[in-house]
Amino acid sequence: MENKKRKISIIGSTGSIGRQALEVIEKLGDKFEIIALAGGNNVELLKKQAEKFKPEYICSNAPSPRAGEGWGEGLTILHGSEGLEQICSNKENDIILVACSGKIGLKPTLTAIKNGIDIALANKETLVMAGDIVMKEAKKHGVKIIPVDSEHCAIHQCIKDIKQVDKLIITASGGPFLHKSIEDMKNATVEQALAHPRWNMGKKITVDSATLMNKGLEIIEAHHLFGFDYDKIDVVVHPQSIVHSAIEYVDGSVIAQLGLPSMHIPIQYAITYPERFEGIKSKSFSFSEIARLDFEKPDFEKFPTVKLAYEMGRLGGTATACMNAANEEAVFAFLNGKIKLFDIYEITKKMCDEHEVIENPTIDEIFAIDTKVREKTKEYISTIS
Numbered sequence: 001m002e003n004k005k006r007k008i009s010i011i012g013s014t015g016s017i018g019r020q021a022l023e024v025i026e027k028l029g030d031k032f033e034i035i036a037l038a039g040g041n042n043v044e045l046l047k048k049q050a051e052k053f054k055p056e057y058i059c060s061n062a063p064s065p066r067a068g069e070g071w072g073e074g075l076t077i078l079h080g081s082e083g084l085e086q087i088c089s090n091k092e093n094d095i096i097l098v099a100c101s102g103k104i105g106l107k108p109t110l111t112a113i114k115n116g117i118d119i120a121l122a123n124k125e126t127l128v129m130a131g132d133i134v135m136k137e138a139k140k141h142g143v144k145i146i147p148v149d150s151e152h153c154a155i156h157q158c159i160k161d162i163k164q165v166d167k168l169i170i171t172a173s174g175g176p177f178l179h180k181s182i183e184d185m186k187n188a189t190v191e192q193a194l195a196h197p198r199w200n201m202g203k204k205i206t207v208d209s210a211t212l213m214n215k216g217l218e219i220i221e222a223h224h225l226f227g228f229d230y231d232k233i234d235v236v237v238h239p240q241s242i243v244h245s246a247i248e249y250v251d252g253s254v255i256a257q258l259g260l261p262s263m264h265i266p267i268q269y270a271i272t273y274p275e276r277f278e279g280i281k282s283k284s285f286s287f288s289e290i291a292r293l294d295f296e297k298p299d300f301e302k303f304p305t306v307k308l309a310y311e312m313g314r315l316g317g318t319a320t321a322c323m324n325a326a327n328e329e330a331v332f333a334f335l336n337g338k339i340k341l342f343d344i345y346e347i348t349k350k351m352c353d354e355h356e357v358i359e360n361p362t363i364d365e366i367f368a369i370d371t372k373v374r375e376k377t378k379e380y381i382s383t384i385s
Contacts, residue, residue, distance in 0.1 A: 005033040008271060009055075009087050011108055012100030014039035014046055016202050017122045017148065017263065021097055022049060024268045027280045031272070036087040038078075040100070050075060057090075059083035081107065088112035097271060098123045099148070101204060102328070103370055106130055110363070113143045120270035122148035124217045129321040130366050131224030145225065146270040151218050152225055153266035154244035154257035159226070167248040168228055169256075170218055171238040172298065175209045178239060182302050185210075188341040190334065207331045211344055212298065216309025220320050223313055230313050235306060237296045258285065305345050312352055317359040318369045319352065325373040326351035330381070338385040351377055 008025070012018045018039070025032045038059035039046035050058050059078035078086055081104070088096060088111040096112045097120040098105045105123030110130075112119055114137060121127070126134055138145050147153050151170050159165060176195050177185050193210040194203060208214035219233050244266075246256035259265050264280045300307045305327075312319040330344040339347070351373055358365055 005031060006271070007033045007035050007092055007094045008097060009034070009036035009038070009057075009090070009093050010097045010099060011038045011084060011087070011105065012040070012098070012123075013037040013049055014042040015099055015101065017099035017267065018097070020263050021099060021267050021271065022053065023280060024264055024271070025053075028268070028272070028277060031277070035090060035093055036078075038084055038087060038100075057083075057087060059087060084108040085111050088117065089115055091115055091117065093117045095120055095271060097148070097267075098126065101125075101202060103129060103367070106134075106366075107363070110134065110137060113137045113141055113145075116141050116143060118144045118146070120146050120148055120267075122267075122270075124149070124214075124221060125324060127221045127224045128217050128324045129370065130363060131220065131320075132316075132360075133363060133366075135224050135227075144273075146273050147221070147225055148263075148266055148270045149218060149221070150261075150263065150266045151245040152222060153269055155222065155226065155247055157257045157269065158245075158247045158255040162226065164249050164251075165226075165228075165247050166232065166250045168222055168226060168233045169246040169248065169254070170215065170222060170233065170235050171241070171243050171245050171295075172212060172215045172235055173209070173241045174237045174239050174298075175212065177210055177302070178237065182342075185302065186340060186342045190337065193334070193341055203335055204328065204331055207334060207341075207344070208327070210341065211305050212303035213305040213309070213327055213344070213348075215298075215303075216306050217324070219306070219309050220313045230310055235298050237298050239294055240290065240292075242290055242293060243295075260285070305348070308345070308349055308352065315357055317357045318361050318366060319355065319357045321361075321366050321369050322355040322357075322373050323348060323352050325370045326377045329374050329377040333378075333381045333385065338381060343384075347377060347380065350380070 010018050034053045034055045036057035037049050037055045040061050043062045046060055057076045057078055088108040095118045098109050099122040103125050106126050109126045194206050196206050215235055222233050241261040242258050243256045246254055248254045268279045298306055312323045326348040330347040333339045334344055
């Protein structure tokens with residue numbers, strides 16, 4: 001990053017990825033200048049972050065945050081989606097970390113891309129909902145999209161010449177139900193689904209990990225990020241979460257990226273790319289301490305969400321946006337005790353089966369489908385819960 005500070009804004013600074021990103025930035029000392037922090041409704045944490053990191057702008061979803069209400073001096077206070085658009089239109093940014101969850105990340109990401117600002121992307125919905133549009137705009141404006149997800153970050157690190165790559169191999173930990181039966185999954189409690197053996201994540205993505213829907217979403221993301229056909233994207237279960245993903249070259253050579261299961265590492269890689277620095281989790285990697293690495297095929301009968309993601313990805317258009325919306329509403333219903341864990345797949349599958357795909361949708365059509373599917377999903381859940 002030469003000797004000058006890289007200017008960065010974080011969309012979703014109060015979430016899990018956002019908080020860890022600020023830890024990375026703090027560790028890297030004077031290598032970054034924070035232009036803006038945008039959080040959700042956790043106003044108290046956002047205030048503490050603003051006081052500590054002293055951005056020029058803050059943005060909150062809380063009702064009408066105003067200057068002088070504990071935000072400190074010299075801050076410009078923004079609000080809601082308009083505030084996010086303003087942050088992502090600021091060409092002072094060298095890179096923007098999109099770390100919020102949900103569809104709210106899509107429009108700000110497109111705004112940043114159209115303004116020529118590089119993206120560190122930790123928002124799955126951006127590519128799952130509108131991958132074709134986003135990647136086309138990134139190419140048009142010469143913008144780099146550096147993935148933050150550990151799997152896509154691993155693939156990004158492995159690829160030297162993408163033309164020589166034959167296949168992408170995405171690893172999955174298998175979540176808390178890897179060695180449990182289908183009956184165990186059907187009777188699982190919320191607490192059991194949230195007890196991930198390897199990663200500390202937000203509730204929604206942790207449930208997605210329990211059903212392996214997160215891996216389905218990552219398959220779709222990989223398709224858009226790297227331009228690979230779905231037949232060239234494999235998933236393998238790897239319980240230790242040490243191999244974060246791999247690629248196979250046309251000559252049969254396989255290159256994998258390994259590391260301890262810590263999100264600090266891919267976050268740092270994404271925001272400092274193409275340079276590397278000693279970070280929070282930097283230490284000598286010990287193969288002897290790891291001792292063994294296990295791999296197995298995913299059980300599509302127990303984890304049918306992966307198969308569904310392949311099907312929707314191949315359909316393209318609004319199929320993946322439909323799947324994403326239905327799954328998210330079903331996950332929320334599960335977390336609120338309205339449905340069982342296995343119902344998430346069955347509800348999502350039903351919504352996908354009934355969806356009429358638009359092949360080349362506009363952004364407005366994608367959001368309209370998202371709203372329609374969510375309403376339909378919630379209505380259906382109300383009839384079975």
